[in-house]
Amino acid sequence: xxxxxxxxxxxxxxxxxxxxxxxxxxxxxxxxxxxxxxxxxxxxxxxxxxxxxxxxxxxxxxxxxxxxxxxxxxxxxxxxxxxxxxxxxxxxxxxxxxxxxxxxxxxxxxxxxxxxxxxxxxxxxxxxxxxxxxxxxxxxxxxxxxxxxxxxxxxxxxxxxxxxxxxxxxxxxxxxxxxxxxxxxxxxxxxxxxxxxxxxxxxxxxxxxxxxxxxxxxxxxxxxxxxxxxxxxxxxxxxxxxxxxxxxxxxxxxxxxxxxxxxxxxxxxxxxxxxxxxxxxxxxxxxxxxxxxxxxxxxxxxxxxxxxxxxxxxxxxxxxxxxxxxxxxxxxxxxxxxxxxxxxxxxxxxxxxxxxxxxxxxxxxxxxxxxxxxxxxxxxxxxxxxxxxxxxxxxxxxxxxxxxxxxxxxxxxxxxxxxxxxxxxxxxxxxxxxxxxxxxxxxxxxxxxxxxxxxxxxxxxxxxxxxxxxxxxxxxxxxxxxxxxxxxxxxxxxxxxxxxxxxxxxxxxxxxxxxxxxxxxxxxxxxxxxxxxxxxxxxxxxxxxxxxxxxxxxxxxxxxxxxxxxxxxxxxxxxxxxxxxxxxxxxxxxxxxxxxxxxxxxxxxxxxxxxxxxxxxxxxxxxxxxxxxxxxxxxxxxxxxxxxxxxxxxxxxxxxxxxxxxxxxxxxxxxxxxxxxxxxxxxxxxxxxxxxxxxxxxxxxxxxxxxxxxxxxxxxxxxxxxxxxxxxxxxxxxxxxxxxxxxxxxxxxx
Amino acid sequence: xxxxxxxxxxxxxxxxxxxxxxxxxxxxxxxxxxxxxxxxxxxxxxxxxxxxxxxxxxxxxxxxxxxxxxxxxxxxxxxxxxxxxxxxxxxxxxxxxxxxxxxxxxxxxxxxxxxxxxxxxxxxxxxxxxxxxxxxxxxxxxxxxxxxxxxxxxxxxxxxxxxx
Numbered sequence: 040x041x042x043x044x045x046x047x048x049x050x051x052x053x054x055x056x057x058x059x060x061x062x063x064x065x066x067x068x069x070x071x072x073x074x075x076x077x078x079x080x081x082x083x084x085x086x087x088x089x090x091x092x093x094x095x096x097x098x099x100x101x102x103x104x105x106x107x108x109x110x111x112x113x114x115x116x117x118x119x120x121x122x123x124x125x126x127x128x129x130x131x132x133x134x135x136x137x138x139x140x141x142x143x144x145x146x147x148x149x150x151x152x153x154x155x156x157x158x159x160x161x162x163x164x165x166x167x168x169x170x171x172x173x174x175x176x177x178x179x180x181x182x183x184x185x186x187x188x189x190x191x192x193x194x195x196x197x198x199x200x201x202x203x204x205x206x207x208x209x210x211x212x213x214x215x216x217x218x219x220x221x222x223x224x225x226x227x228x229x230x231x232x233x234x235x236x237x238x239x240x241x242x243x244x245x246x247x248x249x250x251x252x253x254x255x256x257x258x259x260x261x262x263x264x265x266x267x268x269x270x271x272x273x274x275x276x277x278x279x280x281x282x283x284x285x286x287x288x289x290x291x292x293x294x295x296x297x298x299x300x301x302x303x304x305x306x307x308x309x310x311x312x313x314x315x316x317x318x319x320x321x322x323x324x325x326x327x328x329x330x331x332x333x334x335x336x337x338x339x340x341x342x343x344x345x346x347x348x349x350x351x352x353x354x355x356x357x358x359x360x361x362x363x364x365x366x367x368x369x370x371x372x373x374x375x376x377x378x379x380x381x382x383x384x385x386x387x388x389x390x391x392x393x394x395x396x397x398x399x400x401x402x403x404x405x406x407x408x409x410x411x412x413x414x415x416x417x418x419x420x421x422x423x424x425x426x427x428x429x430x431x432x433x434x435x436x437x438x439x440x441x442x443x444x445x446x447x448x449x450x451x452x453x454x455x456x457x458x459x460x461x462x463x464x465x466x467x468x469x470x471x472x473x474x475x476x477x478x479x480x481x482x483x484x485x486x487x488x489x490x491x492x493x494x495x496x497x498x499x500x501x502x503x504x505x506x507x508x509x510x511x512x513x514x515x516x517x518x519x520x521x522x523x524x525x526x527x528x529x530x531x532x533x534x535x536x537x538x539x540x541x542x543x544x545x546x547x548x549x550x551x552x553x554x555x556x557x558x559x560x561x562x563x564x565x566x567x568x569x570x571x572x573x574x575x576x577x578x579x580x581x582x583x584x585x586x587x588x589x590x591x592x593x594x595x596x597x598x599x600x601x602x603x604x605x606x607x608x609x610x611x612x613x614x615x616x617x618x619x620x621x622x623x624x625x626x627x628x629x630x631x632x633x634x635x636x637x638x639x640x641x642x643x644x645x646x647x648x649x650x651x652x653x654x655x656x657x658x659x660x661x662x663x664x665x666x667x668x669x670x671x672x673x674x675x676x677x678x679x680x681x682x683x684x685x686x687x688x689x690x691x692x693x694x695x696x697x698x699x700x701x702x703x704x705x706x707x708x709x710x711x712x713x714x715x716x717x718x719x720x721x722x723x724x725x726x727x728x729x730x731x732x733x734x735x736x737x738x739x740x741x742x743x744x745x746x747x748x749x750x751x752x753x754x755x756x757x758x759x760x761x762x763x764x765x766x767x768x769x770x771x772x773x774x775x776x777x778x779x780x781x782x783x784x785x786x787x788x789x
Numbered sequence: 790x791x792x793x794x795x796x797x798x799x800x801x802x803x804x805x806x807x808x809x810x811x812x813x814x815x816x817x818x819x820x821x822x823x824x825x826x827x828x829x830x831x832x833x834x835x836x837x838x839x840x841x842x843x844x845x846x847x848x849x850x851x852x853x854x855x856x857x858x859x860x861x862x863x864x865x866x867x868x869x870x871x872x873x874x875x876x877x878x879x880x881x882x883x884x885x886x887x888x889x890x891x892x893x894x895x896x897x898x899x900x901x902x903x904x905x906x907x908x909x910x911x912x913x914x915x916x917x918x919x920x921x922x923x924x925x926x927x928x929x930x931x932x933x934x935x936x937x938x939x940x941x942x943x944x945x946x947x948x949x950x951x952x953x
Contacts, residue, residue, distance in 0.1 A: 070894060236926070287890075318830070683886055727917075729922075731915065733931070
């Protein structure tokens with residue numbers, strides 16, 4: 040198990056340090072099979088665990104054939120609510136905003152289909168799997184409550200994590216009734232499942248009251264504390280290793296019940312236990328994007344200026360916990376309007392609890408908002424791009440604050456030009472390709488907040504001219520191993536290949552959360568500051584030393600690069616880090632850093648990444664099969680640390696937009712409450728053939744306020760404009776406005 | 790009774806005891822032989838993460854019972870590079886950023902190697918996308934994957950051109 044990233048010789052490097060399009064430092068490890076994911080760990084004496092999943096959505100387990108399971112050759116133990124050892128914390132408690140109520144065999148209640156109802160541990164995976172099957176549970180079944188019309192409605196106190204459930208400014212009713220053009224739009228979005236390619240996995244091993252766990256996690260120190268809490272041990276007794284996540288998308292930020300069960304089993308048996316979810320088990324206990332039902336109204340004057348905007352969303356959550364998609368809040372920050380209302384309601388249904396999934400709130404909300412905007416443009420008789428420019432928000436519509444930086448106009452211009460938007464006929468149904476396919480062009484605006492999380496890092500300058508930099512970052516594919524090293528290299532003033540970067544475990548300073556598109560800014564800011572602080576210590580040594588060519592330069596009069604300090608006013612006077620350390624008799628000098636955001640800027644400015652996405656669809660005129668033939672987006676997200684990797688993040692998000700618009704739909708049987716398509720053949724996600732031409736363009740943006748490095752995020756914004764752009768292109772091809780995602784063929788046939 | 794099977798894995802002849810007839814080739818590789826580069830994404834042939842070459846042809850190791858591979862020649866991601874020299878498909882995946890989280894990558898690369906040796910896709914991006922559509926990448930690194938396979942195909946056909 041590598042605790043550190045080994046970067047074998049031979050990785051391709053196109054440049055160095057921030058702003059350079061270098062290839063991934065973990066590239067060789069990932070293309071040779073050497074990158075170690077949690078389930079790849081095989082400690083000596085390993086036992087395999089499989090949990091039995093509830094086959095009903097609501098009720099109670101009344102019997103399990105534990106005897107049959109235990110008598111199967113190789114089965115070691117069966118854990119049920121009858122013999123499950125106590126936990127230090129109640130799994131139904133919520134100790135902080137990032138803890139979910141979890142299912143850890145606390146009782147025999149079934150709250151959703153797929154809930155763990157017993158854990159079988161065996162010498163082999165095959166025996167554990169068969170043991171779980173032999174449990175043959177019997178239930179007292181209550182009717183499942185599935186769907187908005189069947190669940191229990193309530194007013195949620197918050198949306199997302201601590202977000203406001205409602206907002207109002209101006210007089211909507213007056214603005215709307217006084218508008219020349221009035222449109223409304225209803226848009227439903229289904230449950231969607233993260234389905235990272237790596238199923239949730241854990242290998243747990245106890246040594247006395249010390250716990251070592253290999254499990255993919257997006258927030259390593261937070262998870263360490265949470266695991267420690269459930270088992271009543273101090274956080275420092277937990278070692279959590281997560282060097283590579285096989286995708287997360289939000290589902291691996293918050294710890295889940297199966298992880299707790301594996302750790303319990305390891306403690307009960309006194310040997311290491313591995314638990315890897317089956318793909319069908321990814322459709323219950325590990326969160327999903329909750330379904331929404333949204334209604335929008337937009338009123339405009341005769342010139343296409345928006346006078347009133349209303350966005351209401353109803354979101355589904357579980358019967359026992361609250362995570363409400365803040366879909367309506369997507370209308371708070373995008374378009375200027377003197378009157379804006381957003382409102383949320385919620386419905387409890389018998390599924391697992393939803394959670395954050397790539398662009399939570401914004402993805403579902405903008406998917407509806409952009410349809411409404413297109414309808415409004417149609418009502419005014421205006422080109423959709425011109426309509427959006429007409430209603431361009433120069434300041435944040437919700438708060439009235441100035442933006443820290445907003446380059447959306449440039450995004451529109453660049454992407455529209457690349458797409459060829461100016462040739463678009465205004466009316467729908469006018470374009471056909473050479474094969475007779477209906478062709479449509481649509482667009483959408485993209486937006487995502489630029490949050491930062493608390494993070495720390497340490498930098499150590501060594502006498503051999505290298506540096507050690509450390510933070511508990513999480514690389515789930517966004518490229519933390521590479522981008523954070525690039526920032527760290529700039530912080531210590533060294534080429535990136537002289538950086539040893541330790542990350543991905545709980546041994547390092549808290550790297551914060553890889554979520555909210557805020558990891559590069561947060562952990563990167565901490566790394567940069569730690570490096571700068573360490574260099575400052577060197578500068579203090581040199582400028583105070585009469586034997587240094589830098590003597591008397593003063594702390595601010597020194598620049599660091601390529602492992603040397605230079606006098607700012609005299610390039611000829613410089614000294615290497617190694618010489619400074621040697622003369623001072625030191626092997627190393629180190630410092631901590633925490634990054635962060637200037638509180639005054641945080642208070643004064645609204646901070647978002649922006650983008651524009653243009654879609655072309657081709658639709659069979661007889662069968663109405665839909666293909667996204669082109670998807671071109673331009674994005675402005677502050678300083679881009681690595682354009683090569685940032686583009687991959689953005690195109691990945693845009694292709695998620697294709698999945699949202701055309702494919703993804705978690706279907707629960709209304710009668711039994713069971714998921715009907717809990718596998719990758721039934722739950723469709725995009726494949727290569729679905730994304731023939733997806734292109735992300737980067738717009739330069741200097742954001743002096745967002746943080747010291749000017750970094751925003753690119754992980755989630757790609758999905759936000761893309762979904763609506765595709766729906767609008769479908770309208771442009773067919774003249775049909777859709778009212779639910781994904782867009783089914785039958786919606787176009789009717 | 791414990792059976793054992795003989796097979797060649799990445800050029801090495803192995804005799805592996807097979808304690809359980811339910812064991813798949815995927816679990817044999819990962820849990821018994823210790824080659825964990827091949828990944829389990831769905832365990833039912835729907836995602837392609839477990840793609841390996843069996844006698845030169847790409848297959849889903851999760852749908853293949855270990856007992857059925859006696860006497861075969863298996864190539865996994867660990868057997869593709871020659872020492873420190875990457876296979877052209879591996880190098881192209883790095884250069885074109887044909888992956889993000891890396892979990893599906895071994896399967897993508899083995900599938901690409903299989904696709905190129907099938908020789909049906911040529912330099913046609915649409916056929917490459919079709920031929921690679923049995924391998925899901927949830928990060929959706931598809932533009933990079935297609936570019937990488939095209940690039941590797943071009944390099945391979947250039948090499949064949951010079952050696953002919």
